[in-house]
Amino acid sequence: MTASLIDHLVTCCGIESNYTDAWGKPTTIDNSTKQKLLQVMGYQVDKPELLEKQLEDSTHKTWLSPLNPVQVVRNNQSLQIVVRLPIELVTDNYLAKVTTEQGEVIAYEFSPIDGQLANVCHIQDVEFQEYIIDLPLALPLGYHSLALVIDDDELATMRLIMAPVACFKPKALLEGQKVWGLSVQLYCLKSDSNWGVGDFTDLSYLVEKAAAQGAHFIGLNPIHALYPANPDICSPYGPSSRRWLNFIYIDVTALDGYEQTSVQNIVNHLDFQQQLTAARESEQVDYKTVTELKLKALESIFEYQNKKHLSSNSKINKAFKSFVADGGDSLQTLAVYDALQEHLASQGKENWGWPVFPTEFSDYTSPKVKTFAKKHALRVKFYSWLQWQAALQFEKANDVAMNNEMHVGLYRDLAVGVSEGSAEVWGNKALYCTTASVGAPPDVLGPLGQTWGLPPMDPEVLYQQQYQPIIDLFNANMHATGALRIDHVMALLRLWWVPKGESAKAGGYVYYPVDDLLAILALESHRHQSMVIGEDLGTVPEEIRAKLADNGVYSYRVFFFEQAKDGGFYSPKHYPTQSMSTLTTHDMPTLSGFWHCHDLQLGKELGLYPTEDILQDLYASRHENKQAILDTLHGHNSISDEISCDVNYVGMSQSLNHGMQLHMAAGSSELLSLQLEDWLQMDKPVNVPGTFNEYPNWRRKLTRNLQDIFTDASLDQLAANLTEVRKKASE
Incomplete structure (x- = not known):
């Protein structure tokens, strides 16, 4: 059970198991390194009972939140949000009330059941359902706020970021x-x-x-x-x-x-x-x-x-x-x-x-x-x-x-x-994993790898x-x-994360929400x-060069x-x-x-x-x-x-x-x-x-x-x- 939990967490936390090194050679990250990276992120991998409780609490926190913290949308994409509610509430009518950065208020009425069912979770015998909702709204570029409202009561809010397709060019x-x-x-x-x-x-x-x-x-x-x-x-x-x-x-x-x-x-x-x-x-x-x-x-x-x-x-x-x-x-x-x-x-x-x-x-x-x-x-x-x-x-x-x-x-x-x-x-200590450092794996310029003494941001x-x-x-x-x-x-x-006390070679890659950050x-x-x-x-993967371009x-x-x-x-x-x-x-x-x-x-x-x-x-x-x-x-x-x-x-x-x-x-x-x-x-x-x-x-x-x-x-x-x-x- 602990091994499967750890594998699940490795995937959820964006820890890469395999990568191609600077010489084009496929390389596998040791299991011990992945566990150390999870520890850096605050997970009790050496205490199975606590680890299970951590994962359970994290799952419950997500499902008990009707909206995600933030949604990033390009202006050439359709606007969608995710809504999570107990099953008995998914047939009610709600308002998605957007307050734009400019102060304009735009509302759209919907019923979750009319959206696309994405996932289901049971918490203490209560079934929660997650729906993807299309919002046919034309919003300007900027940082907006979206509130989920029912009967004039605000259930939750989220940030809604509308971004252009690409960066500015003179x-x-x-x-x-x-x-x-x-x-x-x-x-x-x-x-x-x-x-x-x-x-x-x-x-x-x-x-x-x-x-x-x-x-x-x-x-x-x-x-x-x-x-x-x-x-x-x-x-x-x-x-x-x-x-x-x-x-x-x-x-x-x-x-x-x-x-x-x-x-x-x-x-x-x-x-x-x-x-x-x-x-x-x-x-x-x-x-x-x-x-x-x-x-x-x-x-x-x-x-x-x-x-x-x-x-x-x-x-x-x-x-x-x-x-x-x-x-x-x-x-x-x-x-x-x-x-x-x-x-x-x-x-x-x-x-x-x-x-x-x-x-x-x-x-x-x-x-x-x-x-x-x-x-x-x-x-x-x-x-x-x-x-x-x-x-x-x-x-x-x-x-x-x-x-x-x-x-x-x-x-x-x-x-x-x-x-x-x-x-x-x-x-902002909560944001940084201070028991790790950013660095680089071994490459042509640094055969032993590099550790830069810079704590990485926790992507979650x-x-x-x-x-x-x-x-x-x-x-x-x-x-x-x-x-x-x-x-x-x-x-x-x-980013190449190196746990404190380890050599740069004993690090691993942790992924970030690249599409949101680029937007x-x-x-x-x-x-x-x-x-x-x-x-x-x-060490640059080809997908990032294409994505950057x-x-x-x-x-x-x-x-x-x-x-x-x-x-x-x-x-x-x-x-x-x-x-x-x-x-x-x-x-x-x-x-x-x-x-x-x-x-x-x-x-x-x-x-x-x-x-x-x-x-x-x-x-x-x-x-x-x-x-x-x-x-x-x-x-x-x-x-x-x-x-x-x-x-x-x-x-x-x-x-x-x-x-x-x-x-x-x-x-x-x-x-x-x-x-x-x-x-x-x-x-x-x-x-x-x-x-x-x-x-x-x-x-x-x-x-x-x-x-x-x-x-x-x-x-x-x-x-x-x-x-x-x-x-x-x-x-």
């Missing part, structure tokens, strides 16, 4: 234009004025200058909120909240109040200026120093604004209060979390995340947390204000993109999850919460953007007029991965039109680093290769790949004949670098993304996967100031050539 792309843009790690930007980390003013400058050169988008690393009290936890892919911004990107000098004497006394102090100069001149971002300097100045500016604007009935205060109200519990959670973490740090207590907070603070909803928030209301207000200022400056950068008529504009990168000790988990809880967390996530990250890149987009279909993505995409790019690298999600094509079985590289002219192509990514070596094998040498120094034989095999493979790249570049006349056809005589040069970029520009992808690092022919990577403290990940700055980049005649010419080649590719 007019220029619909007309067949092919465009290029630059991808940047915002923190890497150097300028004459920033405080040792790229900021939103730098972003505005970059947008304006790149647009003038013919670029139609600027792609960003995740700019999610991190940890002000722990600034050295700096990976943009392990954030505290994906709904809010990293305040470190605020340009302090652009804020109202910066010129006040109280602020100037702080920033002009000798010690402050010395630290600021050191932070600016450092080759790596000194997160600790930059955070401390910015907080000092921001605190003084906030004090000024709070007295002048935010403590009265001013227009500015109304705007701030509106921002806070719109942010709701999510903004309050982050602000309280940041204030609390800072408070614990000041007392010398362990504070990396809520799992090590004192017990009374380990849950956002606890009375002690409410007391803390009330007692430290001004500090909580300060952290909310930081989010407001960050949002305003980001919106300004987006305005610059629109004013310069970029076809796409800014595109943001949505991380696949949040860290275990994050504010996002702290505020997400459904019970009417998909609100995912709606909020898409809404926040599409705001003031022209595109959203979704890191590890396969997460919409399935919500499409709805938010149209609301924000923001297109969607899916990072579909790694049908839903208007752009594929992500990396030149170095587009390789045939014979070792040759596919021409970019054969890439899907509905895709964004690129030469390399933040997790890979730069062009110069790849060509000169700096990444392999670095990997050796960091101890990433178990044996010398493995390293030598990688060198041999790299040599073969470089020759194949030269073959394809010469075969398509993408580089000059002055560059040898023999890899043994070819080093990375400006001619080869630019030739590779123009080779990509001639391709069929509608979007081409190029890294600023490769414009500057840099050799050091921004991130080395598989390392933590061994390499300064997420810290390396660009080698030149923005102002220098856009006065470089050779880069001006490269941009002009890219624009011309993209124009020809559009014809």
